[in-house]
Amino acid sequence: MEPFNPSIFIGRFHPLIVHLPIGFLTLSFLLLLIKTIKKHEYKSLALAIRLSVLLAAISGLVAAIVGYMLSSEGGYQADSLDWHQWMAYAIVATSFILWALLKFYHFFSDQGALWFHSFVMLLLVATGHLGGNLTHGSEYLIEYAPDGVKKLFSTAAARIEIPQNPDSIVIYEHIIQPILKNKCYSCHNAEKKKGNLDLTSLEGALPGEGSNSIINPGNAFQSSLFKRVTLNPDNSKFMPPNGLPLSYGEIELLKWWIEQGASFDQTMADAETNAYLGAKLLKEFEIDISPKEYYELVQIAPLAPEDFEAMSKLGIRARPLSIDVNFLDVSINSSGITSGQVEAILKYSDHITWLDLSNKKITDEHLQDIAKLSNLTKLNISNNPITDEGAGHLRGLKHLKVLNMHSTGVGDDVILFLSEMASLNTCILWNTKVTREERNTTEDKTAIEWIL
Amino acid sequence: MKNILEEAAFKEAEHNTRRHFLRQCMSGLGALALGGMSGNLLYGQEKASQKLLQDKLIPHFAPKAKRVIFLHMAGAPSQLELFDYKPVLNQLDGEDCPASLMEGKQFAFLKGTPKILGSQARFRQYGNSGAFVSDYLPHFSEVVDEVTFLKAVHTDQFNHAPAQFLMHTGSPLMGRPSMGSWVTYGLGSENENLPGFVVLVSGGEPSAGKSVYGSGFLPTIHQGVQCRSTGDPVLYISNPRDIDSKMRKESIETINRINELEYQQANDPEIITRISQYELAFRMQTSVPEVMNINDEPDYVHEMYQTTPGKNSFANNCLLARRLVEKGVRFVQLYDRRWDTHGVGPGNGVDGGLKDACQLIDKPMTALLNDLKQRGLLDDTLVVWGGEFGRTPMMEARAGANFKGRDHHADAFTMWMAGSGIKQGHTHGETDEIGFNAVNGRVHVHDLQATILHQLGFDHEKLTYHFQGRDFRLTDVSGHVVKEILA
Incomplete structure (x- = not known):
């Protein structure tokens, strides 16, 4: 059980509250657009637009405060978080300015207001997108997009093609990393280091010794990476907390890799395999490690x-x-x-x-x-x-x-x-x-x- | 005459479907452009016609097998009396079949509440692999360490003809090319003087008829050629009376010259097929009688195979199969029709009738495996044995309980494979306690086909033929190579 923490408790309502200013700003922007196009028919909208902007500014301020509380939880990529935070403040500030202009500056034309509001909308889209990335990971949005779209926007490498020859199959790159990518990267990445763990750069932070290390080469049961995915699923420390857990075969392969020394460049040809692993690799990865003929x-x-x-x-x-x-x-x-x-x-x-x-x-x-x-x-x-x-x-x-x-x-x-x-x-x-x-x-x- | 012309025009119109029209429009444009670019190089007619026949596809990966012998037991032998040993079934002998077992299943003849029928055979384990074989196959039990048993094969069809079509053409409907046709289409023949795909039949034609070894929409040169073990091995292979070999040769040459002219005008690939068929037929006049004549085999071979020259039998066909693959025939398909053991009368059950049938194949198929092995042919010849489906653990009792018969059963049956890259002494798949359902290692007929093509070096998804506007393949839209049985 986590201890009561008012700041984080309230902070976690941020994703909920944050949609209020988004809604108000979208509403005011649309009304303003209509009013600009159909000047004569929709004169009366002026009041509604002003009110909507004010509500956006106030709810934005609340969302920003709650968001700040959430950021105290940590585990987010500092860079993205910084941008998200400051851009959000800018939205709150510009919303107040826009409201003040609409209310007190009577020479402010509809066109001028529209330009100003468009700028706020751009800020809103950018901030919202960053926020989405912080919560779900940057691949979330295009995960199920058509291949072309994916290639265009994806920052991660395309689906890894596993080579046929055992001496070209790098165990970490072709087998272990895709498992981590599927099941762990969405929380443990460079942007969102849950529990201060970034699994995407596992190679860089090569784990230390002792029973608390992420990976203890040669000893799966002293590696928390292995321990956490094999806990009782009811345990709060069980990983992954949401979504499908690692399959039996994936756990076996992870264990095998750690016990082999958790090398990042070992190839299949160098590794010790057995018939059981061979069958697993064939079934789950379509990797055929059976001996090849000379002419192949x-x-x-x-x-x-x-x-x-x-x-x-x-x-x-x-x-x-x-x-x-x-x-x-x-x-x-x-x-x-x-x-x-x-x-x-x-x-x-x-x-x-x-x-x-x-x-x-x-x-x-x-x-x-x-x-x-x-x-x-x-x-x-x-x-x-x-x-x-x-x-x-x-x-x-x-x-x-x-x-x-x-x-x-x-x-x-x-x-x-x-x-x-x-x-x-x-x-x-x-x-x-x-x-x-x-x-x-x-x-x-x-x-x-x-x-x- | 007028009628024929009208019919021809109608037929042609029939072939010109919307897809063809669109395709021709497109390729016509492409050809125009290409023709312009390459300065009419495309119109080297002679080259094109030769290329069509010589162009064999190169395997997608290095093959393990170069040839296939498929022993099809038409009518479907009972796995429960031959290979699938189920002690629980014997304990339940005579009990009523629970209704839940029959729910949602289709059977050809089973009605009401059938009774469980224990195995009529006695089983023992053999070889180092400890494979179960019944006393119906005493000789085959000696070679179990050569084969992989597929204990959980299943199919979609529970009637003979559609199930045979599915097994051999990948579709339960008539009209698709058979496996042998696909294989010769992919690999060609290794012997110019013999057809690449030979069919040998004993015990009567399979119920699916000759289409089950037809070439479908593939060029007809890939059709299975049935060779008979009595009389002329191929019908009309001898010269007619008063026609000698020289005259036959000259007439074929003349016909082919005319056909060549016709091809240059019409550009129909079937004409090329016909030309080469004439030539092949002429060469077969000497080569086929030679290879089909088993008189020259030594006595010990006849003793080994249980063969009698001049007789139509499965035994003779097994020996012929060996002789044919030795000569480089790609695909030898045997059909033996005597296995539909419903128990509708004496000698038609899984007791006496099945045992008698087994006696006719036991020694020959064992001899075939041993003979292929000692000649080194098993190394690159794939041998496949099985029926089109299996038989029920329940007794059919259509003609009363006196005759012990089993109905058709599509959900689980046993096949075996041997040779070229298939594990030796291995069993893949398992059925439940009474052999009714496959519980693991299920192998669909399409999986089997994918595996056979795989051993020949083909990715079953890539061995395709364009017809009626789309690519067709043997395994339709499914099939997985059963890698677990590959050595």
Whole structure:
């Protein structure tokens, strides 16, 4: 429970009272406008205009006093508050002057009064807008505006696009900050520092040690940022006090970030994740942290249309893997490989990552050339007259993940060097001379799936 | 003759809708401007016609799968007798179904207060994944560690034809392109001599008819080509009497020259489709009989698949599916129609009838998975199995309680997927205690389609075709990739 504080108690009526002078001034301005346009018909309005201005001046004075009381509560951005305050005083003062002119200065023309009043109205709009920003935050008004309007007026950055690659995802910027932005920034920003806390510049004021710090890196339960959002919702210190609380997933991610050391530049690739977090990130942020394939991580320049045409003429079917992945998926149309095709394959060796040469009369000599395709990740050389010796050439393929050698002449000797290929994941050796026993002896040592 | 001309004029007028008119006005203006700027470069007709067919879309992201085999059990098998083990259902066997369960639901045949029907099969857990499989599928239980079970698939339709259309074309109404058509439209074929989308049918045509593998508004070259396992694999593929291969070739060449002229005048892309269809048909005269002839397979393969050459069976079709994907066919669609187990007579229930049906698919589909795996094809071939919907936990008893049957059920059924980037030995989704509703991991038919396209490298929201003034896509306006099942 907060103790009784008459100043703040009365001060909080400011947003209520402040609409009185706004109403009176708008009324007098409209009446004055009508009177100026239709001089003869609405002569009698003069008295009403004067009264309305006087009421505006008096109620404005009350609103200003109450507003001053509210400002003693603190937590507002000093700069904006200053402007709001002084402009409000100016409105009160000019309202009194306008009233006095209307009452005592009989030579004051309608046009002159209108100009004067217009100036007061401008002041009113500016002051009111500042006041709105102080109460609701500067993004409140355009939060639901069409995108174009938002871009035009928004001071904050547009919606953050989360990059696809885990090493480009900065955990704070892309995950944690958007949570704070959604749930905390409206009160804890540079303009309206509720509880003297500005979360928008968390990086600058990097929190200290001890159980009272906002963030205690590595220890979520000693960080008040985490404690306050996980209190019993009935507790007056529970945050956020209004609106939707943080979701379970958001709390988990906040905790994970703090326990990881609350770093502001750590990327997803550097962080320790687990399957549970992976699922959460996928569901709530559509961030896929599952491991990427080699060809998705490495960039290569696209080939020109002429290159594809040249290959096509030689009976080579080559396609880029996708719009963004320029590596090629290559197979050949003829029933046996030709020397021209071998040449072309070697010419584009850097680009080829999937190669299907199943049943194309591939021999051990060909494999010597194929071994030069250093970016190969999938190789299918099944149904070909190849032996252990030829297969041995492939040991240098650092990125090879799937090797299909079913129905070939290879035997147990290949198991030994294949087991040492770091990136090899699946090896298909069905219908070869490889025996189950040999495979079994190495099975425990490698993560390779042997298909016999 | 007059009538035909009149009809043609009428048809043409029909096609010119308001949207077309507006569009043509706009694009006409654009073309005029562009034509002026580029010095009539646009009118290189020959290029345009070739481009139309060669232009395959490049996947939006690197694919995991290059091919799909979809095993559709037309008629809808009972998940409660095959994969979805529900002990509580067995305890409640014979009890009246509470009225609240039926409220607001639509069923094809269930009336009044039906009784709960316990599972007729016995379940056990198999493999390292501990997946439940019933004794109806003894062979399949050996390969559960290869597949991901989707236990909570649901659909919008509770009658066969609309549900089959929804499953394969994304819409319950006839006329949309089927999944295989979308896939070949997106990726083309890997083999010039075979159609990219092949359909194999056993046990009778699916109730939705041939439109369920039609190409809808996509160019008709993407239509599914049905290959038969008895007689000519494709109807009229052999040369007619007294016509030899040379004469056939020459006549096709002549027809195509005429068609080429026609295209240059009319500019209708369907003419290009027709030209290439003639050429493909000619090449298929040798390639199709070759790939469809399973006589050359060794005995152990026949033993493995339970195949008998020359017979129309699901087993033969499974073996053919393997042979077709091995040759680079993009999409092989199998339909097996024998699963509508209402229990309206002997041999039509979820007891005997379903068990018999299972015997016809158990060994072949297990063999298909094993064979794909040992040939390394499972790495880039996606296999999908399922019906168009599931079956109710309640007994239908249309023909009295003597026959144990279940009605159509759209809210929860089991499908499985295997291969190319799908988790191995995984179960996604769960139904309630009696298998009536999906309680978590719900997967809508559109989600399944989105996932299949995703594995092929396509964002289902971007694989679209402009027709009648708007872009259409397989998943209509919904669908989410089921990322939880991706390895």
